[in-house]
Amino acid sequence: MYKFHVSIFFSISEEFLKLVPKHRSVINDLILKGIIDSYAISAESGKGWVIMNCKSKSEAKIHLERSPLYDYFDLEIEQLLVYDSQMYRFPKVVLN
Structure with a gap:
């Protein structure tokens, strides 16, 4: 499995x-299945970014x-060599 941007x-x-509501349903399903790691849409321009786990x-x-x-999208898909985020780190320890 590889990561794609x-x-x-x-x-x-x-x-x-x-x-959009039907689209969000598809995205939510892909997130729940672990195919999409992250999904972001710009509030200022017609751009979005997705990190996916695929072969x-x-x-x-x-x-x-x-x-x-999908018919409204122009896509650029690139395989990632390195991907790191807080999501892949141990939770921060808080001593209370």
Whole structure:
């Protein structure tokens, strides 16, 4: 299993906004299954970023094709060499 960074570019329209709840359902499912580690959408531009666990770029694309917003997306998918975050660290010890 490899980690992939997906950059998503899109334009928002009324039709796009109508599909967001169904899209969020797909994303939530992929997060629960451990396929998506993180998912972020910019509040200022039509950009999003996803970190995915997949065997290949084509598998990452197949998962994203499940989204009803897929036709609105321009994607860049890159395999990561290094990925680190607080999520992969031990919790901080708090002595109370």
